[in-house]
Amino acid sequence: MKSITIQQPEKLVIEERPVPQPLPGEVRIRVSSAGICGSDIHIYRGHNPFAKYPRVIGHEFFGHIDAVGEGVEPSRIGERVVGDPVVSCGQCYPCLVGRPNVCTELQVIGVHRDGGFSEFITLPARNAHVVPHNISDNEATMVEPFTIAANICSQMNPGPLDIAMIYGAGPMGLTSIQALRGVYHVKEIIVVDRIDERLAMAKANGADRVINNTRLDLRAELERLGIRPTLIIDAACHPAILPEAIALASPAARIGIMGFSSDPCVLNQQAITSKELAIYSSRLNSNRFPMVIDWMTQKKINPEKLITHQFNYMQVVDAMEIFEKDQKQCCKVLLTF
Structure with a gap:
């Protein structure tokens, strides 16, 4: 599979990697589209103190489940899903009081572990949220920004x-x-x-x-x-x-x-x-994906208004440059895979 990797600050490559296999309790998503965020630029430029290199970036992504790990219902294969980038332990004080976004063992997809700027990604099954069919692919890719x-x-x-x-x-x-x-x-x-x-x-x-x-x-x-x-x-x-x-x-x-x-x-x-x-x-989101999906289902928000540019993932350098430099015309940039 192809993955967009920041090997070190200022060095981005599109490289061939093995397709990951989901571990027990995980699903694998075939990524359809992903959004560029300012934090992706910060990792690229070496300004994110939490990132470890090399790193596949991207925490706003949408796709379809194409494989499941042990303990996950096979019926989930084929679901349209968005990925919550907050991976928490579930046992520490913040997790127990409903704030997994500041878990003491927090891992953020695209920062601490490899992200969604890739043809495939694995993540905990609980982090893959089903998207109804009345929400378009582009809107689905925008769920994570609205959770903020x-x-x-x-x-x-x-x-x-x-x-x-x-x-x-x-x-x-x-x-x-x-x-x-x-x-x-x-x-x-x-x-x-x-x-x-x-x-x-x-x-x-x-x-x-x-x-x-x-x-x-x-x-x-x-x-x-x-x-x-x-x-x-x-x-x-x-x-x-x-x-x-x-x-x-x-x-x-x-x-x-x-x-x-x-x-x-x-x-x-x-x-x-x-x-x-x-x-x-406020940091990231604390289980807000179902809330935002409901907003979109009820048409309370209009994510399409924020999308100003779309690129094939092979043009990621151009896409990131526009996002970073064109503050007058550019808002959200989506990559298609």
């Missing part, structure tokens, strides 16, 4: 009284917009970014108001508009954002952080406590 939004929203509990503000109109921000609009029905969604074309994508995905904060003071602009956000999502993850979000938030607001920066930031404890703010962090 589902995870943070499930923690923050948005509702119709909320005025939501999202920093960043990249894929994480756009999936969050769709979830807040189509699932949680918040009162208003404001999106802040520095690229006008990305802000146009935000409007197309359901934002009510967009703000380019390249040259304006965001606090002064929100005061002018009479807006005090009750729910803020940081989907850009620059260290300057969290202190600003704390200052801008309404009393009793919730702030969610969707990623991480290793750079420090200085927080004002009084600003947090005086308004009794709640701050949530």
Whole structure:
């Protein structure tokens, strides 16, 4: 089989590998399509501290089960499935309280173990989620990105009284917009970014108001508009954002952080406590695949709006370059196998 492998930082190859055999409790998926994520680029560039090389990347993938290991029902062969990249032990404290995404023995497919940028992949059977036939192949490939939004929203509990503000109109921000609009029905969604074309994508995905904060003071602009956000999502993850979000938030607001920066930031404890703010962090997803598949089945979200490019997997270098460099026109890029 052909696999896209990062042999070491900045060295990507498409190489021939043996077709893997599923172990007991596993299934094998014949991959049909896979999505490129920013974390794939980080591994390629050597900026992911968790990755071990060589590594087959890719954690957003869809295909069909074509083989099963011992203990898995043979009737699963042929199922249309998406793969949850979170592989957990099931025994540690985080797993026992329903947070396998921060398992003490966590393995992430495409980071700690080989991923879905390959013609075949094996993974635990419980990680392969059936996709109904009313969800297209392209939409199915987008399930994993929407689980990131589902995870943070499930923690923050948005509702119709909320005025939501999202920093960043990249894929994480756009999936969050769709979830807040189509699932949680918040009162208003404001999106802040520095690229006008990305802000146009935000409007197309359901934002009510967009703000380019390249040259304006965001606090002064929100005061002018009479807006005090009750729910803020940081989907850009620059260290300057969290202190600003704390200052801008309404009393009793919730702030969610969707990623991480290793750079420090200085927080004002009084600003947090005086308004009794709640701050949530979110990593990957904690069993959110069934939730997102249900959203798609009910047409509460529209994943196709985020897909801007598709390439054959043999063109992966071109695909990754467009994803990395064309922030004005590119959102989600899918590879077909």
